[in-house]
Amino acid sequence: MQGFARRHPVWSLLIALAAAVLAWLIFAPWSEGLESVLGAKRIFLNALFGGITLGALYFLVASGFTLIFGLMRNVNLAHGSLYLLGGYLGFEVSERTGSWLLAFPVVFLLVGLLGIVLQHQVFRRMEGEELRQTMVTIGLSVVLADIMLWIWGGQSYTIFAPDWLFGPVTLPIISDVRDSGEAIYLRYPAVRMAILAAAIVIGVAMWLVLNRTRLGMLVRAGVDDREMLSASGVRIQYVFLAVFAFGAGLAGMAGIVGGTFQSLSPGEDTRFLLASLVVVIVGGMGSIPGAAIGALAIGLSEQMGLVYAPTYSVVFTFLIMAAVLAFRPQGLLGEAR
Amino acid sequence: MAVVEDRRAGVQPMWVERIPPVWWALGLILLTMPAWAGDFILFQVMGWTFILGIIALSLMFLAGYGGMVSLIQMSVAAMAGYMVAIFGASGVAEISMGLPWWLYIPIAIGVAALFGTIVGALAVRTAGIYTIMITLAIASAFFYFTRQNYTIFNGYSGFNLVVPPQLFGVDWRQAVPFYYLTLGCAAICYAAVVYVSRAPFGLALQGVRDNPRRMAALGFNVTAHRVAAYTFASVIAAIGGILLVWQNAQIAPGTAGIPAVIDILVIAVVGGIGRPIGPFIGALIYVVLSTFSPDLLTAFGLSGERFNLLIGLGFLAVVFFSPDGVLGLWERWQARRARMSDPLKGGGA
Numbered sequence: 001m002q003g004f005a006r007r008h009p010v011w012s013l014l015i016a017l018a019a020a021v022l023a024w025l026i027f028a029p030w031s032e033g034l035e036s037v038l039g040a041k042r043i044f045l046n047a048l049f050g051g052i053t054l055g056a057l058y059f060l061v062a063s064g065f066t067l068i069f070g071l072m073r074n075v076n077l078a079h080g081s082l083y084l085l086g087g088y089l090g091f092e093v094s095e096r097t098g099s100w101l102l103a104f105p106v107v108f109l110l111v112g113l114l115g116i117v118l119q120h121q122v123f124r125r126m127e128g129e130e131l132r133q134t135m136v137t138i139g140l141s142v143v144l145a146d147i148m149l150w151i152w153g154g155q156s157y158t159i160f161a162p163d164w165l166f167g168p169v170t171l172p173i174i175s176d177v178r179d180s181g182e183a184i185y186l187r188y189p190a191v192r193m194a195i196l197a198a199a200i201v202i203g204v205a206m207w208l209v210l211n212r213t214r215l216g217m218l219v220r221a222g223v224d225d226r227e228m229l230s231a232s233g234v235r236i237q238y239v240f241l242a243v244f245a246f247g248a249g250l251a252g253m254a255g256i257v258g259g260t261f262q263s264l265s266p267g268e269d270t271r272f273l274l275a276s277l278v279v280v281i282v283g284g285m286g287s288i289p290g291a292a293i294g295a296l297a298i299g300l301s302e303q304m305g306l307v308y309a310p311t312y313s314v315v316f317t318f319l320i321m322a323a324v325l326a327f328r329p330q331g332l333l334g335e336a337r
Numbered sequence: 338m339a340v341v342e343d344r345r346a347g348v349q350p351m352w353v354e355r356i357p358p359v360w361w362a363l364g365l366i367l368l369t370m371p372a373w374a375g376d377f378i379l380f381q382v383m384g385w386t387f388i389l390g391i392i393a394l395s396l397m398f399l400a401g402y403g404g405m406v407s408l409i410q411m412s413v414a415a416m417a418g419y420m421v422a423i424f425g426a427s428g429v430a431e432i433s434m435g436l437p438w439w440l441y442i443p444i445a446i447g448v449a450a451l452f453g454t455i456v457g458a459l460a461v462r463t464a465g466i467y468t469i470m471i472t473l474a475i476a477s478a479f480f481y482f483t484r485q486n487y488t489i490f491n492g493y494s495g496f497n498l499v500v501p502p503q504l505f506g507v508d509w510r511q512a513v514p515f516y517y518l519t520l521g522c523a524a525i526c527y528a529a530v531v532y533v534s535r536a537p538f539g540l541a542l543q544g545v546r547d548n549p550r551r552m553a554a555l556g557f558n559v560t561a562h563r564v565a566a567y568t569f570a571s572v573i574a575a576i577g578g579i580l581l582v583w584q585n586a587q588i589a590p591g592t593a594g595i596p597a598v599i600d601i602l603v604i605a606v607v608g609g610i611g612r613p614i615g616p617f618i619g620a621l622i623y624v625v626l627s628t629f630s631p632d633l634l635t636a637f638g639l640s641g642e643r644f645n646l647l648i649g650l651g652f653l654a655v656v657f658f659s660p661d662g663v664l665g666l667w668e669r670w671q672a673r674r675a676r677m678s679d680p681l682k683g684g685g686a
Binding site: 134321325329 | 406470473477478481482602646648650656657
């Protein structure tokens with residue numbers, strides 16, 4: 001952090017300024033002049049929080065994708081199918097047992113197992129052949145999508161959150177001030193706050209595991225130099241299996257989250273695959289903090305775009321990606337290889 | 338001049354004689370097809386095969402000779418189709434300008450080539466798998482943009498009643514004229530790709546594919562060659578796109594949706610991206626499967642909707658067992674037969 005500030009004083013100043021402006025926009029009550037330019041503060045806050053929550057969901061999907069790619073150079077274009085499969089399985093579990101929370105470990109295990117099968121049976125046979133992996137996983141995603149369409153049909157499903165997450169919570173942020181001077185605080189769905197909190201917890205936990213544990217050390221070493229790690233006696237295939245299972249399980253759990261605050265239907269798999277692609281391109285391949293920044297940027301631009309320029313919200317996402325590619329092809333936090 | 342030709346003829350046969358008999362047979366079958374095939378076969382099966390083959394051919398050119406697997410080709414084709422609908426005549430009179438055909442066809446090809454070149458300029462900053470991801474992301478952005486934009490692309494419904502011009506008193510949307518139109522375009526595109534692949538530009542491009550560093554050291558502009566390859570491939574894809582919009586008589590965002598983009602990759606890979614004939618073989622397999630698989634599937638007691646499962650499994654089998662496609666299988670089979678009959682290398686072993 002301090003190193004960054006010393007190396008890039010201008011950039012740090014700009015980032016600090018932007019953060020200050022954002023904090024002021026969030027916490028200070030808006031004057032009438034500002035509201036006439038940007039619309040009601042309530043709308044801005046809702047778009048902002050919606051964007052952050054969507055970013056959290058994207059992060060859950062994309063972090064597994066970026067981890068798998070960063071460590072194994074495996075291009076898993078069936079990642080979106082794992083997401084959708086996790087969502088459908090979570091729906092079944094929570095419908096049959098009535099427990100929303102139980103769905104998470106069950107789906108994590110099931111989709112993680114599928115991930116192990118994928119890594120062991122598919123990717124190990126074609127290590128280093130990126131193009132072939134791409135083709136095979138595209139074929140797999142076509143097959144999986146059709147099987148899921150077969151089982152669950154074309155209608156859309158929504159997973160219901162438990163009662164204790166139902167309804168809104170009041171946040172200590174002023175959204176509006178009445179004429180009488182009484183402040184109205186922002187109310188926001190509790191489920192979304194829970195998702196946001198969970199994503200932050202998972203992100204921090206991943207960072208801790210990667211940077212503070214022996215397994216994380218192995219994974220980081222594997223990202224840097226795979227041959228050297230296996231030459232020093234580490235059974236790298238087991239590390240690969242563990243990472244692939246974790247990434248797949250994470251995508252499956254993200255499916256439950258996505259099914260709770262949006263819906264599950266055929267086509268969501270490609271949507272989330274593309275979202276993770278863009279997130280990872282923007283953030284940099286193989287970087288967890290990069291995935292977080294990319295997910296936040298894409299989620300925010302999508303939601304803000306929906307509110308302020310509904311026709312072109314997709315174009316904003318695309319423009320961010322094109323700008324990153326044009327000026328930093330390896331992604332914001334990616335390392336040039 | 339004549340002396341030179343005579344001497345050459347004495348050493349090697351004329352170029353006409355060097356064409357293998359298989360090609361003569363294929364040409365004869367294709368040219369006489371309207372005499373013995375029905376309108377459905379001509380228009381739906383063969384016409385669609387040639388169109389998909391042309392679009393997949395542009396992918397094959399980039400992937401096979403340039404080493405760049407681009408998923409943008411279907412979007413480029415759809416862009417050309419949209420331009421035909423916008424600058425030509427369509428059922429949406431508020432947007433379509435109704436220009437004559439000799440104006441809107443060059444405009445459509447030009448705009449599509451420009452689009453493909455811009456995407457290519459972005460994509461060549463990356464290599465290998467990144468190219469696939471970036472072109473896939475741009476292709477999906479194109480799909481969502483056309484679906485949301487109503488002022489230019491007419492949003493969700495797209496354009497209908499886009500028909501080829503009545504030229505020389507022929508209705509080009511009739512089965513037989515359309516068959517010959519697509520056959521002619523496919524033959525021209527095929528010849529163009531074969532020619533360019535042997536021209537200095539194509540050879541340099543293959544050099545760039547094999548070793549970009551060495552080519553750069555030799556003084557070739559690697560990036561420029563790659564971008565130019567995108568431009569050439571975009572022109573071919575644009576021709577396919579124009580034919581596609583004429584065949585369907587309509588164009589909508591779904592024309593370049595993600596499944597369609599993936600289908601082009603499937604076609605090129607299943608046929609084989611090593612040689613320009615591959616995409617046409619892949620397209621024929623794809624079209625025959627998609628046309629007749631409902632009957633086949635119901636015969637096996639499955640619902641006809643499981644077409645994608647069939648395509649996906651077939652694609653999986655091909656990439657699993659033969660990375661160079663059906664053509665690769667054929668070549669390996671021939672090599673094995675040649676080895677078996679060779680007495681020196683042992684017939685029985």
